[in-house]
Amino acid sequence: MAEEFGDRAQHLLKVLVESYIRSGQPVGSRALARDSGLDVSAATVRNAMADLEELGMVSSPHTSAGRIPTNKGYRIFVDSLLTIKPLSEREIITMRGQFGGEGSNQELAASVSSYLSGITEMAGMVMIPRTAKRSSLRHIEFMPLSDNRILAILVINEKDVQNTVIKVDRHYSAAELQQSANFLNSELTGHELFDVRHRILKELRETKVGMEQMMHQAITMAEQVFDQPVSSSDTDDFVLSGQTRLMGFEELSNIDKLRGLFEAFNEKQQILQLLDQCLDGDGVQIFIGDESGYGVLDECSMVTSGYQVDGEVLGILGVIGPTRMAYERVIPIVDVTAKLVSAALAQSK
Amino acid sequence: MAEEFGDRAQHLLKVLVESYIRSGQPVGSRALARDSGLDVSAATVRNAMADLEELGMVSSPHTSAGRIPTNKGYRIFVDSLLTIKPLSEREIITMRGQFGGEGSNQELAASVSSYLSGITEMAGMVMIPRTAKRSSLRHIEFMPLSDNRILAILVINEKDVQNTVIKVDRHYSAAELQQSANFLNSELTGHELFDVRHRILKELRETKVGMEQMMHQAITMAEQVFDQPVSSSDTDDFVLSGQTRLMGFEELSNIDKLRGLFEAFNEKQQILQLLDQCLDGDGVQIFIGDESGYGVLDECSMVTSGYQVDGEVLGILGVIGPTRMAYERVIPIVDVTAKLVSAALAQSK
DNA sequence: ATTAGCACTCGCAATCTTAGAGTGCTAAAC
DNA sequence: GTTTAGCACTCTAAGATTGCGAGTGCTAAT
Structure with missing residues (x-):
């Protein structure tokens, strides 16, 4: 019931909001009566305004100013009163x-x-x-940096590239890294990042229990790479x-x-x-x-x-x-x- | 001569600027006489102020306000009057x-x-x-994208990675690109970007006139990569x-x-x-x-x-x-x- | 050269005034 | 019972007026 108000009140609210949006000035009863197109007097509008104010749709900045819409008034306006002008x-x-x-x-x-x-x-x-969904891994590449750190480069979809630095326990040669990358590429390329992160790595780890050292390393690295929030800097x-x-x-x-x-x-x-x-x-x-x-x-x-x-x-x-x-x-x-x-x-x- | 003014005037300017920096208020002659530490009267200070104003060092916002430093006044202050407080x-x-x-x-x-x-x-x-100077190329890598576009990845120094998209005339396979990258890596890795851009590519192109097709392509690509402003987005x-x-x-x-x-x-x-x-x-x-x-x-x-x-x-x-x-x-x-x-x-x- | 004295200027804040806009209420009209 | 006209009232915004305080510039004396 608090939300109910008649057609005329709605119409008046609509006109009021439109007018306020246009002018930025509080809208008085006289002007509103004129603009509304309704054949009513300012006094009638005043009564309606009093109701709208009670409902919290409009408020007046001070006693003798017109009314301006409240947030709630705007809400009603955009939800049910607004006539959208489609683009040409x-x-x-x-x-x-x-x-x-x-x-x-x-x-x-x-x-x-x-x-x-x-x-x-x-x-x-x-x-x-975050490009976790709908993004398939295109290619992965490792590159040794100083201090046992490795630069991982991911190519995602057609266009996007992400770089992540991971830390490892020892120095890896370029050849070793190439091997790991090759392995990971063969296993992961084409899959969605989301899947890679949540399923595939886990599966790999579980199924290939007795796998050789190299693959083991590769998977460890991959886990580190995909563990990070995928978008390297979260603010980008x-x-x-x-x-x-x-x-x-x-x-x-x-x-x-x-x-x-x-x-x-x-x-x-x-x-x-x-x-x-x-x-x-x-x-x-x-x-x-x-x-x-x-x-x-x-x-x-x-x-x-x-x-x-x-x-x-x-x-x-x-x-x-x-x-x-x-x-x-x-x-x-x-x-x-x-x-x-x-x-x-x-x-x- | 326009720039010459006596020790006292300099001292007064210094105290004035300091006072204004502290308070943000125009500084009057009385306050300045007091703060200056000099044993002079406000009237004397007023005379000095009149001189400083004529030199364009200070100005007053209106007749009966104190003086504030002009840009020129600040300039003198920081250039020759300022006593810097070294950090502890x-x-x-x-x-x-x-x-x-x-x-x-x-x-x-x-x-x-x-x-x-x-x-x-x-x-x-x-x-x-721009990382053109003091940046040596660590590694270059190509990756095919759709529409005859190629993603070039540069690793620079130890930490920085740059991605550039170049366009080529036809589709290249991953293997072809790998070859090109290998060639470029062998020739360019370890050199400073500045040199790469301005010398090495040119030399390569000139010396190896009769070189094979593949190298030719590689160099063409490299030229495109290094032609761009090195920092991929100039605003980064x-x-x-x-x-x-x-x-x-x-x-x-x-x-x-x-x-x-x-x-x-x-x-x-x-x-x-x-x-x-x-x-x-x-x-x-x-x-x-x-x-x-x-x-x-x-x-x-x-x-x-x-x-x-x-x-x-x-x-x-x-x-x-x-x-x-x-x-x-x-x-x-x-x-x-x-x-x-x-x-x-x-x-x- | 420096200083004290003094008239003068100006901005700022406080106070007051006025005009205008708009309200709320009441009593009459539909 | 809804709508309207009329009217007293309220409040703001914009000017106008005033007094105060700060600070100046000038002059004449030191």
Whole structure:
């Protein structure tokens, strides 16, 4: 019952949010009555506003100002009131040109992130998930370093390369390492990283109990290589662009708030955690303000969508901007971008 | 003559700058007379101030405020008036513990940058120069990708790995690539990248006119690999930490200024250019305000120093902070850090 | 050359004023 | 019972006014 409110109230909320998004100013009853298209007086609107305020949808900054939407109000707005303006054919075509199949995943991500930032004039982000799933090992190679350390080079899929340094108990010659690599290549190449990590190594170890010394060493090394988080530096898998655009927004002119936000961007960890939550859902998802339970995003919203290959959500992309953003424009942009990226990935596979 | 001014004026300028750095407030004649230790009256100080103002060393924000140093005033201060407080033995020992010889150059740079930021409470930066000099090629390896593209993997020195994708005219088999790599390894391994790029390939091409097909291909590939800027992504060689700390400073509370600064940080290019200028000089160098001819650094100073191996300056590290920073503390910190990094690099070599 | 004295300037913060926007309530109208 | 008009009231934002304190520049005396 607390959530129930009539058609007119809904309509008014919609118009109010739209108006506030446009102007950034609290919306008064007179203006709202005029803009609503309804043939009601300002007094009636005032009554409705009082109800909406009681429901926690709107609030007024002070007694004699108009109303502004609360996070909850925004939530209702985007969930059930928003009329999305689909992109024109033209726009989609323009966008399609942006994401050529060239370059590594890293490069693609950077380009998409920057594109999102540019077109929405907010901050763009692309997360590249740990490549544990859907990534098959192409080749493995060892190289001796000083101090009993070995450089392992993994080639994954078609484009991506990862380097890991492991430590071993003694010095190995180049020839020995070559042998180990050959063995591992013959056993592991073509398998998905996920499988390699969770099954194959174990099997190898178990089945070949009496195996010769060399294989034993090889497997020990491999275990060390694949034990690490696959993406060598855990922070490489998240690209943020155009953060500075956020400095242009009124609601973020408070330096301390801005600072908190930028520090969060630098941490990455927390943002990634947030994005991980989106991995489950389907289609465009929206975080409004600190719904995420994450204080620094106070006056911000995130609009995200997963991109996928073969029907499986691989990663997340989206934008971060002020809560007061043009959702009806941003949502289809993020949506289409995710689909185009999915398509580009499918094609390059 | 324009630059000449007496001992007392110099002393007063020194005390003024120190006082302003401490308080951030314009310094009045009375306070300055008191703090100077000189047995003179405020009126005398006022006369001296008038002279200094004429010389462009100080200025007053408005008629009835005290004086603040201009960039030129700061310049004189750091060049000839500053008494540097050397670090205590204790502090140096603590610092020495920070930079273990572990990890790649990238990791070392990140750690140093972050350390500088932490201890100075400003932004730290470390530039890793293109590894063209002082970097010897350890190993080269090719791997076929789709679409006639080849992944080239370079191992440089002991720790660093670089990946480059090149395009070729036809498909090469793994065996063919192995052959090419073997050939190149035998010819190039152990040489410095700089030489490889500028001499050896050329020589090879010239001397072996009638060489067999395979070698020809190998050299063509190698030329493509080494033609690129050696650091695969040109932006990887600059690590900045703690930018957000800059948001805490009064003089950068202007959002637009801050935005310009952060955009410059994102560009990297321009900052790198600036740092390149430091490569020539010896010891600690200081940029004050927009001396660099670089507007966004308006109210900022950079304190930098080169770090070196075998007597050759390899890269630059330092800090960025407000012009009004505690130079007498920051300068020795940067100085010692550079020396410690040099030592750490020498050791790990 | 240095100093004391003094009039003067300026910025800052506090206080007050006014205009405008918008509300909440009440009583009448539909 | 919902809707409306009317009205008193509240609050803010923007100017205007004032007093204070800090600091200067000038002048005349030391």
